[in-house]
Amino acid sequence: MLRSYLPAIVFLALGGAVGATFVVLNSFIGPRQQIKHKQDPYECGLPSEIKRGMRFGISFYLIAMLFLLFDIEVIFLYPIAVELRAYGSYALAEVVVFILLLFVAFGYVWRRGALEWR
Secondary structure (H helix, E strand, C coil), rough: CHHHHHHHHHHHHHHHHHHHHHCCCCCHHHHCCHHHHHHHCECCCCCCHHCCCCCCCHHHHHHHHHHHHHHHHHHHHHHHHHHHHHCCHHHHHHHHHHHHHHHHHHHHHCCCCCCCCC
16 A cells, blocks of 8 residues: 555655755855845735735726636536547537537627726
């Protein structure tokens, strides 16, 4: 039993050893001077001074939610694509219907103007 897990254990041990070695070497060899500019918060490509008064519009969040929705729905196609022969022609027909419904929903969102950046 342990023999089947041995390669995974060795792989994890080597990965942990390499990571620990780099952390230790960085603490000894790395630069020690503190630069104030490097300590400033920085996120999403915007320095903190610009980000304070800036607000994102609702269209940003709407497009992000639509992207996540369509992206997650497409992920459901992966298991059927991997084992299509095992599922047969019924699954292929269901996938075609699913994709058609995705295109209908995408067309609806597009016609409603949800993808237009305001």
